[in-house]
Amino acid sequence: MKRSIAALALLVAAAAMAGTTNNDDSCDIAWQPAATLLLPYFQVDFNSPPQSASQTLFTIQNVSALPQIARVTLWTDWAFPAYSFPVFLTGYDVQPYNLYDLFANGTVVGTSADTPVPENPTFGSQPVSNSANPNFLPDVQSGCLNVPAALPPAFIDELRRIFTVGTMSAGCRVGGTHTDAIGYITIDLVATCAPKNATSPDYFSILLYDNVLTGDYEQLAHAGANHYAQGSPLVHIRAIPEGGPAGAVAATSLPYTFYDRFTAGQPSRTIDRRQPLPSVFAPRWIAGGTNSLNTTLKIWREGVTSATAVCSDYQRNGDLQTREAVRFDEHENATLTSGCNILCGPPPGSPATAAVPATFAVFLPAFSSSGDAGGWLYLNLDNGGSASYSARPGYTPSRPSQAWVITSMFAQPTYAIETTAIALGNGCTPRAPLSGEPKAQIGPAPNPTP
Amino acid sequence: MRIAAATILALLLGGSAAAGTFSTPPSTTNNDDSCDISLEPAATLLLPYFEVDFNASRAAAVQTIFTVQNVSAYPQIANVTLWTDWGFPAYNFSIFLTGYDVQPVNLYDVFATGALPVTSSSTTVPLNPTPGSQPQGNAANPNFLPGAAAACAGTPFALSPPLLQDLRLLFTTGTSSGVCSQAVGGTHANAIGYATIDVVATCAAKNPSSSDYVSGILLFDNTLTGDYQLIVPRDAKSYAQGGTLVPIRAIPEGGAAGAIAPTNLPYTFYDRYTRALPARTADRRQPLPSAFVPRYIESGANGFNTSLKIWRETTNAGACSGADAAALSKSMMVAESVRFDEHENAAVLTNTLGIVPVPPAPATAATAIVPSTSFLFPPNIFRDAGGWLYLNLNNGGSSNYSTSRPGFARPSSLVRASQSWAIVSFFAEPTYAVELPAIALGNGCSPARPFSSEPGGNIGPAPNTTP
Numbered sequence: 001m002k003r004s005i006a007a008l009a010l011l012v013a014a015a016a017m018a019g020t021t022n023n024d025d026s027c028d029i030a031w032q033p034a035a036t037l038l039l040p041y042f043q044v045d046f047n048s049p050p051q052s053a054s055q056t057l058f059t060i061q062n063v064s065a066l067p068q069i070a071r072v073t074l075w076t077d078w079a080f081p082a083y084s085f086p087v088f089l090t091g092y093d094v095q096p097y098n099l100y101d102l103f104a105n106g107t108v109v110g111t112s113a114d115t116p117v118p119e120n121p122t123f124g125s126q127p128v129s130n131s132a133n134p135n136f137l138p139d140v141q142s143g144c145l146n147v148p149a150a151l152p153p154a155f156i157d158e159l160r161r162i163f164t165v166g167t168m169s170a171g172c173r174v175g176g177t178h179t180d181a182i183g184y185i186t187i188d189l190v191a192t193c194a195p196k197n198a199t200s201p202d203y204f205s206i207l208l209y210d211n212v213l214t215g216d217y218e219q220l221a222h223a224g225a226n227h228y229a230q231g232s233p234l235v236h237i238r239a240i241p242e243g244g245p246a247g248a249v250a251a252t253s254l255p256y257t258f259y260d261r262f263t264a265g266q267p268s269r270t271i272d273r274r275q276p277l278p279s280v281f282a283p284r285w286i287a288g289g290t291n292s293l294n295t296t297l298k299i300w301r302e303g304v305t306s307a308t309a310v311c312s313d314y315q316r317n318g319d320l321q322t323r324e325a326v327r328f329d330e331h332e333n334a335t336l337t338s339g340c341n342i343l344c345g346p347p348p349g350s351p352a353t354a355a356v357p358a359t360f361a362v363f364l365p366a367f368s369s370s371g372d373a374g375g376w377l378y379l380n381l382d383n384g385g386s387a388s389y390s391a392r393p394g395y396t397p398s399r400p401s402q403a404w405v406i407t408s409m410f411a412q413p414t415y416a417i418e419t420t421a422i423a424l425g426n427g428c429t430p431r432a433p434l435s436g437e438p439k440a441q442i443g444p445a446p447n448p449t450p
Numbered sequence: 451m452r453i454a455a456a457t458i459l460a461l462l463l464g465g466s467a468a469a470g471t472f473s474t475p476p477s478t479t480n481n482d483d484s485c486d487i488s489l490e491p492a493a494t495l496l497l498p499y500f501e502v503d504f505n506a507s508r509a510a511a512v513q514t515i516f517t518v519q520n521v522s523a524y525p526q527i528a529n530v531t532l533w534t535d536w537g538f539p540a541y542n543f544s545i546f547l548t549g550y551d552v553q554p555v556n557l558y559d560v561f562a563t564g565a566l567p568v569t570s571s572s573t574t575v576p577l578n579p580t581p582g583s584q585p586q587g588n589a590a591n592p593n594f595l596p597g598a599a600a601a602c603a604g605t606p607f608a609l610s611p612p613l614l615q616d617l618r619l620l621f622t623t624g625t626s627s628g629v630c631s632q633a634v635g636g637t638h639a640n641a642i643g644y645a646t647i648d649v650v651a652t653c654a655a656k657n658p659s660s661s662d663y664v665s666g667i668l669l670f671d672n673t674l675t676g677d678y679q680l681i682v683p684r685d686a687k688s689y690a691q692g693g694t695l696v697p698i699r700a701i702p703e704g705g706a707a708g709a710i711a712p713t714n715l716p717y718t719f720y721d722r723y724t725r726a727l728p729a730r731t732a733d734r735r736q737p738l739p740s741a742f743v744p745r746y747i748e749s750g751a752n753g754f755n756t757s758l759k760i761w762r763e764t765t766n767a768g769a770c771s772g773a774d775a776a777a778l779s780k781s782m783m784v785a786e787s788v789r790f791d792e793h794e795n796a797a798v799l800t801n802t803l804g805i806v807p808v809p810p811a812p813a814t815a816a817t818a819i820v821p822s823t824s825f826l827f828p829p830n831i832f833r834d835a836g837g838w839l840y841l842n843l844n845n846g847g848s849s850n851y852s853t854s855r856p857g858f859a860r861p862s863s864l865v866r867a868s869q870s871w872a873i874v875s876f877f878a879e880p881t882y883a884v885e886l887p888a889i890a891l892g893n894g895c896s897p898a899r900p901f902s903s904e905p906g907g908n909i910g911p912a913p914n915t916t917p
Contacts (some may be wrong), residue, residue, distance in 0.1 A: 022895070024911075026484035031889050033743075033911045061838055063743050063891065064910045092794045092909070094745065094838050118795045124902025124909050125788050125796035125840070211911055214743060214889040216874075220882065228689065231876070231884035282491075282521050282675060284552060326583050332550045333576045334583035376519055376552050378583070407677075409692075414881035415681065417692035422489050422675040424521060435582025442550070442582050443522040444491045444672055 024211050024238050027254065027275055027428035033063050034236035035208065036258060036274050037070075037215045039185040040300030040404045041353045046103035046160065046181060054180060055100035057218045058234065060187055062089040064212040065126065066133045067113070069144060071190045071206075072097075073197045074163075076175030076183045079303030079317040079352035082162045085148035086193035088113050091127025103163070103181050106156035113144035135208050135245050137192040144193040172311030176318055176351055184300055184353040187234070189213055191246040198262050199307045204271045205247040209239035223412065230418035235404055239273040255428055256399050261388040262307040269390040276427030277302070279382045279400035280445065283407040283421035285327070285358035286374040287367070293411040295358035297377075297421075302402040303352050304386035319349035320401075323382040324434050326442060327365040329372035335365040336435070349383075355408070378424075378442050379405060380432050400431040483701065485715065485736055485895035491521050491672045492697030494719060494735050495528075497645040498761035498871045499817045501680065504561035504618060504641060512640060513558035515679045516695060518647055520547035522673040523584065524591045525571070527602060529650040529667075530555070531657040532621075534635030534643045537764035537816035538776035540620045541613075544653035545569050546602040549585025561618060561641050564609035571602035593669050593706050595652040602653040617641075630770035633777055636815055644761055644817040647695070649674055651707040658723045659767050664733045665708050670700035682883075691875055691885035700734040716895055717866055722767055722850045730852040737894030738763070738869035740844045741912065744888035746789075746822040747836045747876060754878040756822040758839075758888070763869040764816045765848035774850070782845040782868075784812040786901050788909060789828040791837035797828035800901055819875075840909050841888075842899050843870035867898035 024032070042056035062068045073084040087095055088111040101107045113130050120126045131141055151159075158169055163183055166175030176182070186198065189208040196203045218231035237258050241250055249268045257263070258274035285295040303317035325337045348362055356363055364377065385398035392399060405421035424432070425445025433440040500514035520526045528545040545553050546569040559565040571588045578584045589599055609617065616626040621643050624635030636642070646658065650667045657663060679692035698719050702711055710729050718724070719735035747754040764779035771777075786800040799812055812826045820826050827839055845868040852866070872888035891899075892912025900907040 022485070026486055028484055028486040028488035028490065030486035030488045030893065031887050032486065032893065033889060033891065059745060061743065061745060061889075063838075063889070065908055090794055092790045092796070092838075094790070094792060094836065096836070116793075118793060120794075120796035121798050122788075122796070122902040122907070124900075124904070124907035125790070125798060127794050216745065216886050218876070218884050226686075227881050229876075229878070229882035229884045232693075232886050233889065236889070282519065284517060284519060284677060326580075328550045328552070328583075330552060331574075331576060332548055332578075332585050334550070334578040334580070336579055336583065374552070374554070376521075376550075409679075411690075413686055414688055415690040416883070417679050417690050418884075419677050419692060419694045420489050422491060422519075422521070422694070422697070424491065426488065426490065433582070435580040437582070440580075440582035441523050 024240060024242050027426040029236065029275060029277065029426065031233055031236060032238065033211045033214050035189045035211050035213065035239035035242065036237040037187040037213055038235035038237060038300065038404065039217050040235060040406060041184055041298040041355060042099055042182065043219065043355070044099045044103045044181040045179070046100060050100060052222055053100055054221045055098060057096060057098045057220070058185065059094060059096040059215050060087060060089065061094045061214045062092060062212055063214055064210070065091040065128050067091055067130045068133065068212055069140070069190050069193060070213060071188045071197070073186045074183055075185065075352070076162055076166065077318070077351040077353045078166065078175045078314045079305065080174035080314045081197040081199055082174070083159055084195065084197045086144065087111050088115070088144045088147060088193065090115050090117055090130055103160060106151045106153065108148050108151070110146050110148065112146045113141050135191050135210070137206065137246065139192055139194070147193050168311070170311070174311060174314045182353070187213065187215065198259055201307065204263065204266055207272055208246055209242050209244050209248070209273055211238045211242045226413045228410070228414045228416035230408055230416050232406060232418050232420055235277070237274050240275055241273065255392040255395060256390050258402065260390050261303065261305070261386065263390070264306060264388065277402035277404055278423035278425055278427050278429060279380065279403050280424040280432050281379045281381065281403070281405040281421040282376055282424055283379065283405050284374070284376045286409060287359050288373050288411065290412065292373070293409045293415065296408045297356045297358060298406040298408060299350060299356055299381065300353045300404040301350065301381055301383060304383060304388060306388035318351045320352065320383040321349050322363070322380070323384065324380040325364050326378040326435060327367065327375060328378070329368045329370050329375040331370050331372060333368040333370055335368050337365045382431055395430055402427060485893040487696065487698065487736060487738065487893065489694060490697060490699065491675050493649045493670055493672050493674065493700035493703065494698040495647040495674055495676045495695035496698060496761065496871065497678050497695055498873060499644055499759040499819060500557055500642070502557045502561045502641040503639070504558065508558060508562070510683050511558055511562070513556060513681050515554060515556045515681065516645065517552060517554040517676050518545055518547065519552045519675045520550060520673055521675055522671070523549040523586050525549055525586065525588045526591065526671070526673055527598065527650050527653055528674060529648045529656070531646045532643055533645065533768070533816065534620055534624060534776065535815045535817045536624065536635045536776040536780045537768040538620070538634035539657040539659050539768055541617055542655065542657045544602060544605045546571050546573070546605065546653065548573050548575055548588055561621070564611070564614040566607050566609065568607045569605065571599045593651055593671070595667065595707065598652040605653050632771050632775070634768070634770060635776070636780065642817070647674065647676065658720050661726065664720060664724060665727055667707050668733055669707055670703050670705050670709070670734055672699045672703045687880045689881045689883040691883050693873060693885050693887060696738070696871055698735045701736055702734065717852045719869065721852050722764070722848070724852070725850065738871055739890035739892055739894050739896060740842065740867040740870055741891040741899055742841045742843065742872040742888040743838055743891060744841065744872050744874040745836070745838045748822060748830060749835045751879070753835065754876045754882065757819050757875045758822060759819050759873040759875060760814055760843065761817045761871040762814060762843055762845060765845060766850050780815050781813040782815070784814065784826065785842040785844040785846065787812060787827050787842070788840040788902060789830060789837060790840070791830065791832050791834035793832065793834060795832045797831050798902060799828040800903070841872060844868050844898055869894060
């Protein structure tokens with residue numbers, strides 16, 4: 001019910017009719033094939049044997065008949081692109097990866113443009129040849145043979161160090177400190193296997209726009225001798241509009257895009273055409289103690305650094321401000337980490353990706369005095385903006401930053417569930433005001449053009 | 451890459467006409483303004499499958515829990531309808547949600563003890579620290595019907611013993627002591643069915659099949675969210691699976707009960723219940739897609755294996771008998787399923803052309819849990835341990851569905867594609883369990899898909915309806 005208090009008189013007015021019934025034609029993040037997939041959080045204990053190690057697996061699926069190339073980039077929890085590799089997918093291909101293999105053994109499953117294509121029984125189930133994608137660049141047939149190359153041991157050591165203590169061999173700090181390798185992953189549809197990532201100056205000259213990828217992830221974990229798993233679809237970020245060759249600049253109504261902070265200097269700030277992600281979420285929480293379900297939130301947040309960031313800039317992605325967090329208990333009592341708006345400062349920051357227990361009353365509000373063991377959180381994860389973000393009319397003083405939230409619940413011995421948190425609005429929604437501001441009301445976002 | 455088969459052929463012959471082309475800019479950047487099912491607050495929530503072993507003790511019983519959350523400051527009323535696996539609306543109950551309320555429901559309580567969630571319009575509203583976090587009074591929702599406060603002050607919190615017995619029978623044998631003269635559900639040891647949760651204007655004993663439900667009490671505010679958990683106790687090998695309830699938004703949202711608003715939706719989630727209404731889209735609920743691409747793993751005893759929870763729109767209103775009998779939806783055809791293994795080899799199972807004529811013909815009820823090794827899907831011919839399935843779950847249509855609009859029917863079809871939802875459940879011993887929604891190829895407004903053997907039947911993302 002998107003009304004301000006003052007608008008209560010509008011009892012029977014319905015909004016305008018639906019703007020679109022098309023696929024791939026809105027700002028809504030849906031479970032439909034996409035051009036970019038986001039794994040918001042991964043965690044790998046590469047020091048333990050595989051049977052007892054926490055590890056993250058993910059799978060990429062090409063649901064089109066044409067071959068595709070996916071560029072997988074591993075980012076630290078401070079949003080530093082530490083490593084990327086290409087995946088050549090024949091038509092209708094599916095390719096699983098276990099990040100434990102990468103961090104523990106230094107191996108990545110190879111794919112190749114010379115993979116045989118089978119003969120299938122119906123016209124519509126037939127993959128087309130590995131050279132049939134008209135958007136591939138000319139070097140694909142030679143550049144995508146048996147990729148990626150084997151990783152030298154020194155590079156594996158470097159990766160382990162970057163993802164656990166956050167330091168590069170050059171001494172620069174690009175990530176947080178934790179026992180397990182922690183970070184996030186983006187998977188983009190591209191036109192070549194060339195070694196580039198989203199911070200490369202010419203990345204948007206190889207990025208493609210076909211919504212053909214799907215994927216999911218599984219986190220295998222252990223609580224003492226007990227084993228459990230959690231998982232969900234990867235975040236499906238569509239190109240709007242889709243189609244066209246690499247580097248094509250197409251008109252889009254998206255006010256800004258997923259890769260916005262890397263598009264300064266490009267012919268268009270929306271050149272990637274990727275849907276932006278929302279900034280406000282309403283995850284449920286349970287804090288049932290030792291004998292019941294307890295909640296951890298996996299929170300991905302857009303960094304503030306640009307494509308030209310130098311090593312020392314990445315620490316800014318390790319302490320991203322949160323605009324407001326409100327905890328509602330089962331009796332609707334609210335506690336806040338902000339919202340007083342005058343004398344109170346914002347809640348403490350968090351890195352670009354992190355797993356946060358719902359009981360963590362530093363980043364999240366304290367519990368109410370009701371003693372309730374459950375409720376839900378209102379998380380306005382806007383980080384306050386950045387000079388690297390584009391400016392668009394209607395988004396004042398700046399657009400909200402992007403985020404994603406996953407709710408993980410676990411109870412002993414092995415009850416484990418993971419769900420995507422509901423967003424209050426989509427990525428095109430203007431910044432939500434603080435709940436202490438005039439006319440502000442926590443709730444579903446209003447339409448920008450109602 | 452939405453290239454039709456003919457285009458692909460042209461490309462193979464050396465053409466590159468498609469390169470450099472792309473669609474028009476998006477029609478909308480609004481919330482609640484498209485046909486996409488997105489993880490945003492909604493006016494209807496769907497729990498596609500539930501299962502409850504009400505004969506076991508609470509500690510040992512398979513049970514389904516779901517939670518309904520009101521993310522608005524206004525009070526809302528959620529009407530929960532429990533449907534049998536053949537789509538018979540067996541029972542409904544109301545949940546009164548104060549502003550920002552959250553209410554869990556364990557269906558074990560319903561089926562084992564007859565206990566319903568206790569909510570009331572007289573619940574105390576707290577005083578919160580900021581205006582923006584303050585729930586409104588319990589009478590503040592302007593769309594509530596005049597008698598809502600009284601009707602919701604004392605909603606039933608327990609089922610009578612005869613009603614409880616009937617519910618148990620309906621959800622395990624499909625029969626009852628007197629509700630229906632013929633079966634309206636399948637036979638299974640556990641109670642199995644699905645649930646819908648609608649935002650409504652009063653607490654009443656009505657469900658979507660009631661003649662005055664859509665026109666009289668259904669509301670259109672996208673304010674509800676929710677999730678579910680399936681608990682499987684096995685002592686030290688216990689596990690749980692869960693996900694988000696399917697959020698089905700009202701497009702456009704807002705307005706009083708019974709308000710007819712124009713919508714571009716070609717048909718709606720409750721389409722089969724709008725036959726007698728002034729507008730076939732009176733419920734304004736987004737329709738669900740019909741084609742999905744769930745992944746499967748079949749690793750045997752020592753690895754992950756896959757089950758699919760499949761919800762399907764029934765062909766009728768789910769009555770006890772007659773032309774709308776729920777029994778007519780107990781075995782709805784599946785248009786086509788294709789298994790792609792990890793080497794992209796395809797096996798095809800179709801209901802029309804019989805390319806791989808494996809009897810019995812693939813069909814399911816309105817909700818079911820099906821192993822990926824089931825006859826419903828093509829056999830795993832090449833024995834790869836993984837891959838994915840293309841599922842065109844269109845049931846072939848029904849005269850109860852609204853007449854197809856231009857562009858929304860195959861030439862050989864009389865009506866639109868039926869709606870469905872698919873959930874992928876992975877499990878590996880001893881306790882690795884993962885559940886996730888299957889990816890849909892298109893949204894609920896996408897036209898019915900041709901068979902993969904037909905011209906233009908290339909498996910892939912759905913084309914835009916108005917590209």
